[in-house]
Amino acid sequence: ETGVTQTPRHLVMGMTNKKSLKCEQHLGHNAMYWYKQSAKKPLELMFVYNFKEQTENNSVPSRFSPECPNSSHLFLHLHTLQPEDSALYLCASSQDSTYGYTFGSGTRLTVV
């Protein structure tokens, strides 16, 4: 365990479903991130939260909706996704740029 826990580990959903991904960090960090990892592509930053405030939305479609109720929890709400949204979704946290990010194990999402 890295201190960043993601659930569920695997998720299969239909294009009309609504689901949520959860991330929890036990490291006392003040920043949390959502990344998308597709095959043969670099990690794509989706959202950044600093002290619970969203500071970055990297041109992500509105069918992805983040929520950060406190500095330890981060959600990614999903609705009406497309098959091309199938990917590994990674959550990360950091205190500042001095130490880099700690990643969770990811949620493997398949949209059918």
Add this chain to the structure above:
Amino acid sequence: GESVGLHLPTLSVQEGDNSIINCAYSNSASDYFIWYKQESGKGPQFIIDIRSNMDKRQGQRVTVLLNKTVKHLSLQIAATQPGDSAVYFCAETTGNAGNMLTFGGGTRLMVKP
């Protein structure tokens, strides 16, 4: 735009040999660099980092070299083991970017027994 990239997508080495994974970056203002290892089914895991005021840093079996002149970063793994098989990412950031890391495309290291 600024980018971080890797020279080789796949590297195959014999167990016991040394491995060298390379990374080029384009932002001359980058001052902090990290190598991550991602095993199958897991998230990226921190291996080693280096700041721009250094050109070499050593860990356990790993060494990171930074050449700021040519904007090149490398990860050396000594006596490569089967457990080293993974995808390796470099990442960089600048002080001005705050916490934002830019990741390279990744290199897959395959260790042959």
